[in-house]
Amino acid sequence: MKKEKTPLLRSSGFQNLLASLICVLGGLVVGFIVLLLIEPSGALKAILAIMTSFFRYPGKLMLKYFGQTLVRTVPLLMCSLSVLFAYKVGMFNIGVAGQYVAGACFSLYSALAWKLPWLPCLLIGMLAAGLLGAISGVLKTKCNVNIVISGIMLNWIMLYSTNLLLGKVKSPSSPYTLSLKGTNPKALLPSLGLDKLFFDEKSVTIAIPLSILIAVGVWFVLQKTKFGYELKATGYNYNAARYAGMKENWNVIITMFISGALAGLGAGMLYLTDISPWETTCASVPAMGFNGIAVAFLGGLSPIGSILSSFFIQYITTGGGFVDLQVYSSQISDLISSLIIYLCAFVAFFRFFIQARIERAEKKKAEADNANKTEEGGNAQ
Amino acid sequence: MILLLQYTLIFASVLMLVALGGCFSERSGVINIGLEGTMVIGALGGALVMKYMPPEAGAFAVVALTVLASALLGMVFSLFLAVAAISFKADQTIIGTAMNMLATAGATVAVKAINTAASGGHDVSSDIAYTYTKDLFIVRFGEFEFNWFMLIAFVCLIISYIALYKTRFGLRLRSCGEHPQASASVGINVFKMRYAGVLISGLLAGLGGIVYITAGVSVWKFEYGVAGFGFLAMAVMIFGAWHPMRIALAALLFGFCRALGNVYSGLDLMTALNIPGVVYNMLPYIISLVVLAFTSKKSRAPKAAGLIYDKGSR
Numbered sequence: 001m002k003k004e005k006t007p008l009l010r011s012s013g014f015q016n017l018l019a020s021l022i023c024v025l026g027g028l029v030v031g032f033i034v035l036l037l038i039e040p041s042g043a044l045k046a047i048l049a050i051m052t053s054f055f056r057y058p059g060k061l062m063l064k065y066f067g068q069t070l071v072r073t074v075p076l077l078m079c080s081l082s083v084l085f086a087y088k089v090g091m092f093n094i095g096v097a098g099q100y101v102a103g104a105c106f107s108l109y110s111a112l113a114w115k116l117p118w119l120p121c122l123l124i125g126m127l128a129a130g131l132l133g134a135i136s137g138v139l140k141t142k143c144n145v146n147i148v149i150s151g152i153m154l155n156w157i158m159l160y161s162t163n164l165l166l167g168k169v170k171s172p173s174s175p176y177t178l179s180l181k182g183t184n185p186k187a188l189l190p191s192l193g194l195d196k197l198f199f200d201e202k203s204v205t206i207a208i209p210l211s212i213l214i215a216v217g218v219w220f221v222l223q224k225t226k227f228g229y230e231l232k233a234t235g236y237n238y239n240a241a242r243y244a245g246m247k248e249n250w251n252v253i254i255t256m257f258i259s260g261a262l263a264g265l266g267a268g269m270l271y272l273t274d275i276s277p278w279e280t281t282c283a284s285v286p287a288m289g290f291n292g293i294a295v296a297f298l299g300g301l302s303p304i305g306s307i308l309s310s311f312f313i314q315y316i317t318t319g320g321g322f323v324d325l326q327v328y329s330s331q332i333s334d335l336i337s338s339l340i341i342y343l344c345a346f347v348a349f350f351r352f353f354i355q356a357r358i359e360r361a362e363k364k365k366a367e368a369d370n371a372n373k374t375e376e377g378g379n380a381q
Numbered sequence: 382m383i384l385l386l387q388y389t390l391i392f393a394s395v396l397m398l399v400a401l402g403g404c405f406s407e408r409s410g411v412i413n414i415g416l417e418g419t420m421v422i423g424a425l426g427g428a429l430v431m432k433y434m435p436p437e438a439g440a441f442a443v444v445a446l447t448v449l450a451s452a453l454l455g456m457v458f459s460l461f462l463a464v465a466a467i468s469f470k471a472d473q474t475i476i477g478t479a480m481n482m483l484a485t486a487g488a489t490v491a492v493k494a495i496n497t498a499a500s501g502g503h504d505v506s507s508d509i510a511y512t513y514t515k516d517l518f519i520v521r522f523g524e525f526e527f528n529w530f531m532l533i534a535f536v537c538l539i540i541s542y543i544a545l546y547k548t549r550f551g552l553r554l555r556s557c558g559e560h561p562q563a564s565a566s567v568g569i570n571v572f573k574m575r576y577a578g579v580l581i582s583g584l585l586a587g588l589g590g591i592v593y594i595t596a597g598v599s600v601w602k603f604e605y606g607v608a609g610f611g612f613l614a615m616a617v618m619i620f621g622a623w624h625p626m627r628i629a630l631a632a633l634l635f636g637f638c639r640a641l642g643n644v645y646s647g648l649d650l651m652t653a654l655n656i657p658g659v660v661y662n663m664l665p666y667i668i669s670l671v672v673l674a675f676t677s678k679k680s681r682a683p684k685a686a687g688l689i690y691d692k693g694s695r
Binding site for chain 1: 470494662
């Protein structure tokens with residue numbers, strides 16, 4: 001038996017990791033160039049600030065920033081799970097942004113207006129977001145409306161409705177919603193002592209371990225269950241799924257429901273920590289959902305990859321806040337993230353390119369082997 | 382009332398320009414989700430020209446240079462889509478999403494850098510003010526403020542219609558959006574046609590961007606991007622069934638909704654209805670979603686829009 005040629009390069013997991021690392025490197029290099037263009041003298045310090053993020057602070061402060069970064073990683077991870085779940089079933093859920101808003105809207109409203117404890121709040125937000133996702137699914141299956149288009153429309157409808165609804169529970173003097181702590185402390189997510197680990201950072205709650213569990217759960221459902229298999233089959237070929245006796249329309253709707261529910265849950269997990277209120281005058285859909293798309297693709301569309309990539313994106317976003325704001329702006333890390341997602345779109349092309357090269361090399365080798373064999377055969381006769 | 386008419390016309394101009402841009406791109410077979418981002422970059426180019434041009438340069442020079450800068454920057458930015466989606470066969474939806482993020486982040490970083498450098502670190506805002514040059518775009522007829530951009534939008538509409546339906550170029554462009562392999566078989570260069578489609582869409586969207594930010598205000602905060610107008614323009618394009626004349630009508634309708642949201646408090650009839658302003662902002666999206674639900678069974682969308690062109694497939 002001959003030695004297997006480049007087995008590492010062939011494994012899709014390794015290819016994904018390599019591709020993501022190249023994207024990250026590309027984003028950082030371009031970000032550095034932009035910093036150089038703005039002001040060459042501090043550029044190195046600035047890019048180091050972004051890359052070292054909270055690690056540049058001493059012990060206690062570092063833990064606090066680390067905790068906050070984790071808290072903000074949670075909704076990002078949930079949004080990316082939402083995107084990848086739908087994508088595995090062949091749908092591009094750009095409506096994730098609106099579903100995230102729906103989750104924020106209903107979990108905050110039930111906490112502030114109805115004074116419910118945290119679990120019902122979380123579930124109501126999740127359900128609302130899931131239903132919003134399901135609307136897209138129904139419009140697709142019953143009326144043939146493109147998921148991307150209905151998602152975009154629903155994003156904006158949801159944003160304006162949320163501003164309207166949460167306007168009823170905002171503080172009288174500012175456009176922000178009331179704080180949970182002052183109005184309804186029961187609605188705060190329990191921390192179970194986790195906050196002690198991060199130097200009493202109160203926003204560190206069970207949301208963090210929960211989101212990781214959910215990521216593993218999503219992986220399990222998609223890879224190891226019949227349900228996940230049917231969903232993926234529907235994504236690969238809608239008609240074949242129907243021919244095989246699967247409920248293809250129902251699968252699309254339920255996928256969009258789950259996808260939306262994941263995003264809505266993520267929103268609840270952020271807003272029910274009281275780390276930031278909702279701004280009822282915000283004029284554009286929060287970037288969280290769109291960042292979720294970035295994270296999902298950077299993570300190679302795998303739930304486990306999403307955990308790493310969501311933490312990384314949030315890590316450099318936190319780092320962006322630490323650059324010298326007298327010279328540079330914190331949006332430089334948004335710029336880097338968006339460059340990374342832009343480069344991610346090329347991943348398919350590069351993988352195809354690598355794959356084609358490997359295959360060509362193997363074919364050549366196989367031909368050469370064949371030629372050798374025939375020669376050997378010829379000699380024997 | 383005159384104010385309502387004026388806002389309707391100027392918002393309709395924005396939506397029409399951008400939707401026509403989307404129309405060119407999709408007709409050539411490339412979905413352009415990045416319209417929103419392209420608007421931001423176009424607006425940035427135009428706003429910078431307006432900020433740094435002296436008002437004494439004369440109305441014609443200012444208008445011409447602003448239009449040129451926005452259109453050019455829009456075109457350059459749309460190359461991000463063209464190169465990735467056409468030459469590298471990347472997923473058009475992902476590229477579009479990335480472009481929207483890139484544009485807002487990039488424009489904010491750029492404007493903040495300019496402001497910081499100009500003020501020596503005191504002003505770190507993302508605002509560009511163009512108070513003086515803005516007046517050069519306006520001709521007053523009594524109370525009605527005629528904006529040169531309205532005329533430009535109208536001219537673009539006529540040119541778009543002729544280009545798409547009365548020229549050889551238009552026929553070829555449209556064929557690439559319906560069945561690119563068939564177009565290739567009769568000797569049309571699909572890549573070239575798609576590049577043309579995307580670049581024209583960048584030009585029109587960039588132009589739409591500057592019209593939008595000068596429509597009501599004289600200072601723009603680039604952190605906000607263009608607040609969803611690019612997406613609204615996509616709705617206009619779909620509502621207008623990818624046809625320039627219908628797009629114009631759809632733009633008027635949606636522009637009217639948007640204008641109502643801006644000026645309803647000044648109208649007695651509307652204040653009597655007591656509907657919150659956001660409802661008017663929401664209305665265009667709801668209308669288009671409902672219309673889509675009823676009309677999508679037999680969609681008029683270009684058949685090959687969004688599909689990656691592969692010479693070998695049938």
